Amino acid sequence: MSAPAPTLSTTRSTPDGRARSAARLRAPRRRRHSADRPRRSVTLTLLTGLVLLYSLVPLVWLIVSATKTQEGLFGSFGLWFDGDFALWENITRTLTYDGGVFVRWLFNTLLYVVLGAGGATFLAVLGGYGLAKFDFPGRRAVLAVVIGAVAVPGTALAVPTFLMFSGLGLTNTPWAVIVPSLISPFGLYLMWVFTSEAVPTELLEAARIDGAGEARTFFRVALPLLGPGIVTVSLFTMVATWNNYFLPLIMIKDPDWYPLTLGLDAWNSQASTAGGEAIFDLVITGSLLTIVPLIAAFLLLQRYWQSGLAAGSVKE
Numbered sequence: 001m002s003a004p005a006p007t008l009s010t011t012r013s014t015p016d017g018r019a020r021s022a023a024r025l026r027a028p029r030r031r032r033h034s035a036d037r038p039r040r041s042v043t044l045t046l047l048t049g050l051v052l053l054y055s056l057v058p059l060v061w062l063i064v065s066a067t068k069t070q071e072g073l074f075g076s077f078g079l080w081f082d083g084d085f086a087l088w089e090n091i092t093r094t095l096t097y098d099g100g101v102f103v104r105w106l107f108n109t110l111l112y113v114v115l116g117a118g119g120a121t122f123l124a125v126l127g128g129y130g131l132a133k134f135d136f137p138g139r140r141a142v143l144a145v146v147i148g149a150v151a152v153p154g155t156a157l158a159v160p161t162f163l164m165f166s167g168l169g170l171t172n173t174p175w176a177v178i179v180p181s182l183i184s185p186f187g188l189y190l191m192w193v194f195t196s197e198a199v200p201t202e203l204l205e206a207a208r209i210d211g212a213g214e215a216r217t218f219f220r221v222a223l224p225l226l227g228p229g230i231v232t233v234s235l236f237t238m239v240a241t242w243n244n245y246f247l248p249l250i251m252i253k254d255p256d257w258y259p260l261t262l263g264l265d266a267w268n269s270q271a272s273t274a275g276g277e278a279i280f281d282l283v284i285t286g287s288l289l290t291i292v293p294l295i296a297a298f299l300l301l302q303r304y305w306q307s308g309l310a311a312g313s314v315k316e
Contacts, residue, residue, distance in 0.1 A: 066090060066288040090285040097282055102171055102289075104256060107244060111174060112259055116181025117237035124233050129222060133204060135306025144193070149185035155246055162250050168283045176251035177259070181241050188232040193266035194229030195222070231304035235297065244292060260290045 061078055067090075072082035095104050131143060157180075167174045199222045207217045245261040252258060255266065264286050271278035 066285045087230045094282045094285045105260045109259040112177050113241045116178045117241040118185040119182045120237040121234040124187035124191045127188045128195050131192045132195035172253050184237050198225050
């Protein structure tokens with residue numbers, strides 16, 4: 001049985017109807033776009049390519065420069081390799097220069113990250129869970145303070161923090177870097193939003209009806225659901241603590257407690273001091289070694305932090 005012929009138009013056979021039918025036949029078919037078939041834009045592609053190029057050029061320069069000797073840094077093109085490939089020699093000299101002080105700075109940075117960023121993540125999880133799932137007097141005021149604190153730059157609080165820690169006698173100690181790093185308003189805000197969306201209140205009520213206490217309900221029921229949010233907050237706080245420069249600069253005077261950021265700056269300033277040795281090749285190689293742990297952490301945990309960032313973006 002043959003299929004019926006398609007009808008081009010249901011209008012009556014009038015001159016206007018025939019004109020509309022002809023125009024409809026001449027008009028190009030519009031493509032339907034969806035999440036699986038996104039719309040392609042040449043302008044947006046070019047802008048994205050420029051932003052990508054702008055972001056990658058400094059990284060390429062850093063990797064290429066780490067393979068050069070001190071003379072090669074100033075005698076060759078910045079974005080291409082020199083004839084003398086000295087990457088392994090530069091890494092060895094960086095790790096052993098001045099009695100291996102770079103390794104000491106690396107352990108200092110890990111100490112600040114584990115205690116500071118780890119503590120900030122733990123406090124953010126507890127605070128976000130409490131704000132999202134408990135109703136108490138002053139809750140809205142606390143939320144307003146947290147949101148307002150996100151907008152305050154850390155440098156604005158550096159001097160008051162220094163005066164407070166100086167009064168307590170904690171300057172020039174690791175606690176002067178670790179304790180301020182425990183406060184992360186953005187992490188708290190992120191955990192509050194994520195907990196509101198990821199942990200059903202009915203599930204918590206069911207656990208309480210079954211006899212579970214608040215601590216057991218949190219650790220056995222809520223915490224497993226907060227994995228992506230915890231990873232996202234820990235990455236943010238880890239990067240902030242790893243790259244922290246201004247706070248250690250005003251708090252720490254002893255080079256033995258320098259983090260990597262302050263130590264590399266001291267090496268870079270060494271050339272301008274009287275009788276100082278210029279070690280720009282070690283500064284660049286040390287900078288490359290400094291970002292390797294951060295890149296590895298982002299690549300290993302990207303599946304979790306990407307899902308954590310998208311939490312709460314869609315309302316059902």
